[in-house]
Amino acid sequence: MIESDIFKALADPTRYAIFEKLAAGGMNASALREGLTISQPAMSQHLAVLRNAGLVREERQGRFVNYEVDPNGLAHIARWLAKYRAYWPSRVDALKTLLKDMDQ
Amino acid sequence: MIESDIFKALADPTRYAIFEKLAAGGMNASALREGLTISQPAMSQHLAVLRNAGLVREERQGRFVNYEVDPNGLAHIARWLAKYRAYWPSRVDALKTLLKDMDQ
DNA sequence: ACAAAACATAAGTTTATGCTTATGTGTCGT
DNA sequence: ACGACACATAAGCATAAACTTATGTTTTGT
Numbered sequence: 001m002i003e004s005d006i007f008k009a010l011a012d013p014t015r016y017a018i019f020e021k022l023a024a025g026g027m028n029a030s031a032l033r034e035g036l037t038i039s040q041p042a043m044s045q046h047l048a049v050l051r052n053a054g055l056v057r058e059e060r061q062g063r064f065v066n067y068e069v070d071p072n073g074l075a076h077i078a079r080w081l082a083k084y085r086a087y088w089p090s091r092v093d094a095l096k097t098l099l100k101d102m103d104q
Numbered sequence: 105m106i107e108s109d110i111f112k113a114l115a116d117p118t119r120y121a122i123f124e125k126l127a128a129g130g131m132n133a134s135a136l137r138e139g140l141t142i143s144q145p146a147m148s149q150h151l152a153v154l155r156n157a158g159l160v161r162e163e164r165q166g167r168f169v170n171y172e173v174d175p176n177g178l179a180h181i182a183r184w185l186a187k188y189r190a191y192w193p194s195r196v197d198a199l200k201t202l203l204k205d206m207d208q
Numbered sequence: 209a210c211a212a213a214a215c216a217t218a219a220g221t222t223t224a225t226g227c228t229t230a231t232g233t234g235t236c237g238t
Numbered sequence: 239a240c241g242a243c244a245c246a247t248a249a250g251c252a253t254a255a256a257c258t259t260a261t262g263t264t265t266t267g268t
Contacts, residue, residue, distance in 0.1 A: 168213095
């Protein structure tokens with residue numbers, strides 16, 4: 001998996017919306033379709049892209065497949081972002097507080 | 105600018121390479137082409153995409169245009185990433201050390 | 209003033225990508 | 239066992255996005 005693949009997965013607005021939905025709580029593919037005007041195969045394909053990027057992982061439960069955010073994808077982005085810390089403006093306070101939270 | 109635009113800018117491997125080059129140090133469009141098999145208009149178009157995404161900014165110097173990483177784009181990603189801190193694995197040590205650095 | 213250099217923009221072509229319909233695979237309930 | 243359901247995969251199509259060639263704009267050196 002090359003670096004730009006993870007960005008490509010989030011570059012599509014529909015996939016981005018799917019990821020945000022999953023970030024609010026795991027659910028199966030059918031539930032994900034609610035609210036979105038998207039066919040079942042399209043959803044399946046989008047989920048495959050997100051999964052291949054490491055952003056999402058699946059867990060089969062009977063005939064349902066539950067999807068949830070895969071921390072590995074986010075960790076990958078975090079590590080990528082850390083490379084450019086020299087360019088971060090000091091006003092990125094959100095990140096600072098975040099880090100403090102993690103230390104507790 | 106919607107959220108996925110910044111990801112779309114980094115989704116293309118060529119643009120990603122351009123961004124990485126600029127992260128190592130600002131330079132003009134011609135210098136950026138060195139090493140890459142890419143036409144001059146293609147470079148100009150890629151730089152426009154990166155600029156519109158807030159990832160890069162330009163500064164005209166005579167007939168040259170110097171490009172450099174725009175911290176705003178990275179800050180945008182950082183703030184986006186911070187939204188999902190609930191999913192960060194505790195082993196993201198790179199980020200921890202990074203935050204400590206910023207506190208000094 | 210003029211030629212060349214550095215870059216941007218326009219227009220057209222090719223390739224990539226997201227969509228559709230159709231069909232396949234596995235699971236559940238009866 | 240069988241029909242319905244949840245999802246995946248295949249194949250084809252339509253649009254978008256990245257590229258090309260051609261040309262425009264501004265600056266620089268002479």
